[in-house]
Amino acid sequence: MDDSDLHLLLTIRHFELALLRLFEQGRIDGTTHTCLGQEYVPVALRPLLTDDDYVFSNHRGHGHYLARFEDPAALLAEIMGRSGGVCQGVGGSQHLHQGRYFSSGVQGESLPVAVGAALSLKHAGSSGLALAYIGDGTFGEGAVYEALNMARLWDAPLAVVVENNHIAQTTPTDRHLAGSISGRAAAFGIAYHGTGSQDLSAIRADLEPLLRRVRDHGEPLVVEFDTVRVGPHSKGDDTREPAQLQAARDRDWHTAYERSYPDQFAAADASARGAVDAAVAEVGAREPSDWRVAC
Amino acid sequence: MLRTERVVDNLNGALHALFADDPRLFLLGEDVLDPYGGAFKVTAGLSTKYPDRVLSTPISESGIVGVANGLALTGNRAIVEIMFGDFAALCFDQILNVSAKSVSMYGRRLDVPLVVRCPMGGNRGYGPTHSQSLQKHFIGIPDLLLHELSPLHDSLTVLRRVLDGGRPCMFFENKPVYGERALAPGAIDDLFGYRFADEDRNWARVAAEGGAGTVLLITTGGMVSRALEAARTLLLEDEIDVTVMVPSQLYPFLPQPLLTEVARAEHVLVAEESTSGGTWGSEVALRLGEVCWDRLKHPVGTIHSRDSIIPAARHLERQVVVQAQDIVDGIRGRVAACTS
Numbered sequence: 106m107d108d109s110d111l112h113l114l115l116t117i118r119h120f121e122l123a124l125l126r127l128f129e130q131g132r133i134d135g136t137t138h139t140c141l142g143q144e145y146v147p148v149a150l151r152p153l154l155t156d157d158d159y160v161f162s163n164h165r166g167h168g169h170y171l172a173r174f175e176d177p178a179a180l181l182a183e184i185m186g187r188s189g190g191v192c193q194g195v196g197g198s199q200h201l202h203q204g205r206y207f208s209s210g211v212q213g214e215s216l217p218v219a220v221g222a223a224l225s226l227k228h229a230g231s232s233g234l235a236l237a238y239i240g241d242g243t244f245g246e247g248a249v250y251e252a253l254n255m256a257r258l259w260d261a262p263l264a265v266v267v268e269n270n271h272i273a274q275t276t277p278t279d280r281h282l283a284g285s286i287s288g289r290a291a292a293f294g295i296a297y298h299g300t301g302s303q304d305l306s307a308i309r310a311d312l313e314p315l316l317r318r319v320r321d322h323g324e325p326l327v328v329e330f331d332t333v334r335v336g337p338h339s340k341g342d343d344t345r346e347p348a349q350l351q352a353a354r355d356r357d358w359h360t361a362y363e364r365s366y367p368d369q370f371a372a373a374d375a376s377a378r379g380a381v382d383a384a385v386a387e388v389g390a391r392e393p394s395d396w397r398v399a400c
Numbered sequence: 401m402l403r404t405e406r407v408v409d410n411l412n413g414a415l416h417a418l419f420a421d422d423p424r425l426f427l428l429g430e431d432v433l434d435p436y437g438g439a440f441k442v443t444a445g446l447s448t449k450y451p452d453r454v455l456s457t458p459i460s461e462s463g464i465v466g467v468a469n470g471l472a473l474t475g476n477r478a479i480v481e482i483m484f485g486d487f488a489a490l491c492f493d494q495i496l497n498v499s500a501k502s503v504s505m506y507g508r509r510l511d512v513p514l515v516v517r518c519p520m521g522g523n524r525g526y527g528p529t530h531s532q533s534l535q536k537h538f539i540g541i542p543d544l545l546l547h548e549l550s551p552l553h554d555s556l557t558v559l560r561r562v563l564d565g566g567r568p569c570m571f572f573e574n575k576p577v578y579g580e581r582a583l584a585p586g587a588i589d590d591l592f593g594y595r596f597a598d599e600d601r602n603w604a605r606v607a608a609e610g611g612a613g614t615v616l617l618i619t620t621g622g623m624v625s626r627a628l629e630a631a632r633t634l635l636l637e638d639e640i641d642v643t644v645m646v647p648s649q650l651y652p653f654l655p656q657p658l659l660t661e662v663a664r665a666e667h668v669l670v671a672e673e674s675t676s677g678g679t680w681g682s683e684v685a686l687r688l689g690e691v692c693w694d695r696l697k698h699p700v701g702t703i704h705s706r707d708s709i710i711p712a713a714r715h716l717e718r719q720v721v722v723q724a725q726d727i728v729d730g731i732r733g734r735v736a737a738c739t740s
Contacts, residue, residue, distance in 0.1 A: 159474065193507030202506035207473065211497050217463040218498060221470020221478075228452065228476075235470075248493075251463025258458070396507055 106305050108373060110148055111362070113175065115377035117144040117168045118359060120177050121336070123381050124167075124184065128340050132389065133185055137198045140168040142335030143268055145358050147172035149308040150236070150266065153316050157233030159222040161215040162208035164199045165268070169238055173206050178384045187391040194394035213239065213246030216265065220252050223261035223323075232320045234262040242273025244282055244289065253293045253325070260323035264316060267327060270334035275344045290327040301331040303358040333357065407551050408578035411442050414556035415479070418563070419450050425563075426471050428455045428464050429481030429517075439483050440519055440578055461490035468514055469498045477513040477563050484530045485518030485572065489537075496541055499568035503543035511566030512543075515559060521574040521622050521673055522705075522721035527712035531721070533622070533673040533705070535680050538570050539651050545569040546651040546680075550621025551580045552594060552604035553648045561600075572650075574622020574673065591632060597645065597657040604646045605661070606631075611641040615731055616665035618645050618658070618684055623671055623722075630727035640735055650680050655691050662688060662695050667734050669701040671727050676704040698738055703730040 106114075121139035128137065147169045154160070154173075162169040170180055170191075183190030184198050191201050199210035209215050215237050223235040243249060244267075256263045267286055271278045290297035298315055302308050312328065319326050333356040337343035343350065354360065363370045405413070419425055427446060429438060433456040437444030447454040457464045461482055468478035482488050488495070495516060502512050522531035538546055545567050547558055562569045587593040588606065597603040606628065607613060615634075619627045624646055631642040643661060647654065662668055668688065670681035685700035706720045 190507070192505070195507040196505055200501075200505050202502075202510070207502075207506075209498065211493065214466060214493055214498055217466020217494070218470040218473065220463075221467040221472075222474045223470075224467065225471050225474040225476055248462055248466060251458070251460035252466065254458055255460065255463055255467060259455070398504075 111373040114144045117171050119378045119381035136339045138165040139336045142333045142357050144168050145303050146330050149305045159205045159235040161219045161237040164210050166208045181388045188394050190394050193396040212243045213248040216252035220256050220261050223263045234319045236264045238266045241269040241278050256325040257293045262319050262323045263325040265327045267329040270332050274338045286329050296326045299329040405582050407580050407582050410582040411555045424476040426453045427479045430483045461487045465491040465494040472512045472514045479515045481517045485520035486532050488518050500541045500544040512568045513563045514568040515571050517571045519573045519575050522710050523576050525714045528709045531710040536674050547571050548621040549573040551583050558648050603657040606644040613643040613664045614666050615642045616661045616668045619671040626724040629724035633728050653687050662692050671703040701734050
């Protein structure tokens, strides 16, 4: 992959690792849901999205945000409650809005909202689409099905990106999901594409024509990434057995790429680590964020 | 001055005017297309004139409000019709966690021009899941406005102001009000007339000509006909003079125009169709206690429907849902208790 993709991937990786350290140090409150192991999904999608597109993210959204805006200091300030945060420290980790990007901490509720955004684009004659990220666990929410039904009925340019990491907090997929995600898309007559690839070029080549159909014909699409969550659900709540954790690590794009391209990796890793460390030092020294209740 | 149109026609006309004015206004709801035009005909004619902006939806209340949120957050305006307001329980998450919170949870003010219309209330024999008044469950959510349809308020004025204000709004519509006559300021009948008590035309004040205003009755748009029937009975049979004050905006509660009335009244009561417990009426009582404790001669009284589900059979329903006679009895009881 090219250096800019690798730098972004590693920036997200170091950003998430820095958050876990900051929590341990008691410098961040609340919770955080890192995307360790899943960084490649939004990075793969990055060049396929345009400024007209809306992105709806979820609780595990730092990677989605950074792939869209590449401003780790603003996100870190938001999460640390320092000045210059994306949302003045009000939204925190899970409630981000900038431009055409929205996230929320309630599972599933963004899908009908994304249908509304998609209809807005369609009504305005735009070729934009609305892309919503959800996880496998979110398929337990009824809002998902109401949204899929309306999206297909009304030809809304909606792309649902499912990051299936095979575990919903602590509950494995085979204990929360009957049938399959592809079967559920089929039930609504919605196009489906599943991939286990972590190769950015291959993913982009597959998805480019599919997303073009969403734009050109207003046909909704479900894309399922068979992916892996290397870290805990939030901070330190991983209940998986050591063998399961090892299996997850064995599928981590990070390990594989480091082994295959050690020189390129080492240079990019040092650069991304340095940038994140500098951001932590700089943002950590900022004043607390300022926000007044609007009347 | 009397207007000849019914409230449902006033509301329907308001929607037509809003659609004519704004090419980015959408309406979503179940069975809203012509020729049906919605279960209560409020949306009649809209889908014929604006087929690309009136969306007849699946039975998916949560999803519909979600789609409306998406439209509102991306530069449009949206009105949602919940066929029976009881079903607003199904979209509570979207209203609480998306509509209302999006205004401020991103650290800057976002406009969410959304109205969720909820036909509410009993006295129609629809039974336990189609007759409730759920206003109280939406009180106290930051940035969520609550309004109620009323024969005393022009719907276009209210809806335009709400949509222009950019905060999401629940618009409660007591079903029997649809068929009532819309009223304009002036004389209502041989005894009562009304005027607005504030420049915003939010608080309608209905009183007998030259009345002393012994009792101040604060109530909602859906209760107006019952409140006026009770006021007439009390004036003619008991010589108790009742002033009725009705806001369009239930929440946030705007007490200022009431202060003079509270000072003049011997008794202040709130009547609402909801069951008691954590209600609009108790919010009104609390707020009046806070802002004009020194002017209240007695605690604010409340009149509610019985603490019960709502039966389907009309004679049973009338025992539960607050009627004009319940208001008469409540006020008589209060006056008697304080004069004996």
